[in-house]
Amino acid sequence: QVQLVESGGGLVQAGGSLRLSCAASGRTFSSYSMGWFRLAPGKEREFVGAISWSGDSTSYSDSVKGRFTISRNNARNTGYLQMNSLKPEDTAIYYCALSSAAVQRTTISEYRYWGQGTQVTVSS
Numbered sequence: 001q002v003q004l005v006e007s008g009g010g011l012v013q014a015g016g017s018l019r020l021s022c023a024a025s026g027r028t029f030s031s032y033s034m035g036w037f038r039l040a041p042g043k044e045r046e047f048v049g050a051i052s053w054s055g056d057s058t059s060y061s062d063s064v065k066g067r068f069t070i071s072r073n074n075a076r077n078t079g080y081l082q083m084n085s086l087k088p089e090d091t092a093i094y095y096c097a098l099s100s101a102a103v104q105r106t107t108i109s110e111y112r113y114w115g116q117g118t119q120v121t122v123s124s
Contacts, residue, residue, distance in 0.1 A: 001026050001027065002024055002026040002027045002029075002032070002112075002113040003025045003026050003113075004023070004024055004098065004114065004116075005023045005025075005115055005116070006094065006095065006096050006115045006116065006117060007118060008021050008118060009094060009120045010119075010120070011121045011122075011123065012120075012121070012122055013123050014086060014087055014088055014122055014123065015086065016086050017084045018083045018086065019080060019081070019082045019083070020036070020080065020081040020083070020094055020118060020120070021079070021080055022034065022036075022078065022079040022080070022096030022115060023077065024077045024078065025077065029072075029074055029077040029079075029098075030053055030074035032053055032099060032113075033050060033051065033052050033053050033099045033101050033102060033103055033104050034050060034070070034072060034096060034098055035050035035051075035096070035098075035099060035105060035106075035111055036048040036081045036096055036097075037094070037095045037108065038092035038095070038120075039095070039117070040091060040092040040093075041092075043092075045108060046061065047061050047106045047107070048061055048064055048068065048094070049068055049070045049081070049104075050105060050106065051072055051104055052102060053103075055071065055072045057104060058104065059104045059106060063089075064090075067083065067086075068082065068083050069081075069082040069084075081096070087122060089122075090120065091120060092119075092120060093117040093118065093119050093120075094117060095115055095116075096114075096115045097111035097112075097115070098112060098113040099111045099112060100112060
């Protein structure tokens with residue numbers, strides 16, 4: 001079993017930055033690829049980005065590519081989502097998740113463990 005706890009969310013003005021963290025406990029964090037998803041009001045949960053278990057490969061949705069960066073520190077059992085140039089449409093609850101796959105996955109069903117989410121609000 002793995003427990004995930006996100007942190008770092010908050011209120012930021014458009015154009016600003018936030019860094020989300022995802023702390024893992026339980027089974028070996030480095031055995032899993034990690035993804036970030038978000039849920040905005042009135043929308044379905046969507047893929048934001050993901051990183052392989054080793055950290056040497058990443059994928060991003062078109063809506064965040066070039067603005068968001070995913071990284072991980074396996075020694076600290078922690079993953080990160082650096083969000084720059086934030087837009088009001090980035091407002092959502094952000095979730096981290098772990099997949100048993102070694103490489104990054106983009107679909108919700110491929111993720112086994114989920115955090116509780118952290119709210120990000122971007123004001124215009």
